[in-house]
Amino acid sequence: MGRVQGKSILVTGAASGIGYEIAERLVAEGARVVLADLRTEMAMAAAAQLGDAAWGAALDVRDDASWVDLMLQAAGRFGQLDAMVNNAGIAATPQPQDVENVALTDWRAVQAVNVEGVLLGCQHAIRALQSTGGSIVNISSVAALMGTPTLAAYGASKAAVTQLTKTVALHCARRGYRIRCNSVHPGLVATGLFEATFSAAEQAEKLQSIPMGQFAKPEEVAAMVLYLVSDESTHVTGARFVIDGGMTMV
Numbered sequence: 271m272g273r274v275q276g277k278s279i280l281v282t283g284a285a286s287g288i289g290y291e292i293a294e295r296l297v298a299e300g301a302r303v304v305l306a307d308l309r310t311e312m313a314m315a316a317a318a319q320l321g322d323a324a325w326g327a328a329l330d331v332r333d334d335a336s337w338v339d340l341m342l343q344a345a346g347r348f349g350q351l352d353a354m355v356n357n358a359g360i361a362a363t364p365q366p367q368d369v370e371n372v373a374l375t376d377w378r379a380v381q382a383v384n385v386e387g388v389l390l391g392c393q394h395a396i397r398a399l400q401s402t403g404g405s406i407v408n409i410s411s412v413a414a415l416m417g418t419p420t421l422a423a424y425g426a427s428k429a430a431v432t433q434l435t436k437t438v439a440l441h442c443a444r445r446g447y448r449i450r451c452n453s454v455h456p457g458l459v460a461t462g463l464f465e466a467t468f469s470a471a472e473q474a475e476k477l478q479s480i481p482m483g484q485f486a487k488p489e490e491v492a493a494m495v496l497y498l499v500s501d502e503s504t505h506v507t508g509a510r511f512v513i514d515g516g517m518t519m520v
């Protein structure tokens with residue numbers, strides 16, 4: 271039996287990168303998975319690679335109407351939901367993000383996806399899981415845990431996700447919903463987002479900041495998410511899980 275056998279799980283931002291890797295691992299462990307993404311065709315192609323247990327769908331995490339539509343379709347397709355992984359996120363912006371120069375439009379664009387998108391994801395997950403219980407996993411970052419001089423908007427957005435996670439966890443526990451909510455904090459993972467955010471020189475410099483001497487692999491993040499959506503973590507809520515090769519311990 272797989273570790274999430276028979277569960278239905280929605281993963282946002284699953285057309286590429288970490289989200290796709292999460293979806294792939296969850297399917298391999300017996301789940302049915304909705305791969306939701308702004309890039310609909312890529313999400314559908316990604317789902318097709320994973321077989322009948324996967325379904326690709328359109329979602330703009332910033333848009334409540336898009337969520338309503340997706341949740342209805344997902345319920346029709348896969349029935350009762352068991353878990354939601356709020357993974358979709360952006361980091362790079364057209365203008366520099368240092369705190370002196372960050373443009374308000376860029377700041378808001380990052381908060382819209384990374385914070386409002388996760389808020390909407392949590393709201394829809396709570397509605398869907400309220401009577402049966404389940405797990406919400408929010409993908410934050412080590413950027414939530416340290417100063418981010420070149421990524422002010424991104425760092426603030428991920429700190430907000432970290433705080434929101436605890437608030438959701440406590441709200442659900444107090445209401446007796448049996449919904450757990452935890453945040454996952456990857457360090458540096460070589461994905462499209464990472465390539466778009468850091469130049470080659472910055473990437474080389476970043477590598478020096480990792481005591482274990484290598485970037486994280488998307489599957490190392492997926493392994494943590496698998497644990498958090500599975501029944502192995504039924505007493506775990508409101509917690510932070512860092513996967514950073516030791517970056518934040520120094």
Ligand SMILES: NC(=O)c1ccc[n+]([C@@H]2O[C@H](COP(=O)([O-])OP(=O)(O)OC[C@H]3O[C@@H](n4cnc5c(N)ncnc54)[C@H](O)[C@@H]3O)[C@@H](O)[C@H]2O)c1
Pocket residue numbers: 282283284285286287288289306307308309329330331332357358359360361383387409410411412455456457458459460461462463464
């Ligand atoms: N790569 C890293 O080093 C790193 C480190 C820490 C945290 N993270 C976080 O991991 C998550 C995944 O990042 P990734 O590195 O795989 O990046 P990625 O760019 O490969 O994947 C992000 C996905 O989110 C989707 N997306 C963007 N805006 C969306 C929207 N409005 N609605 C729906 N989908 C949308 C994109 O289309 C893309 O498929 C993000 O939340 C990111 O902040 C990444």
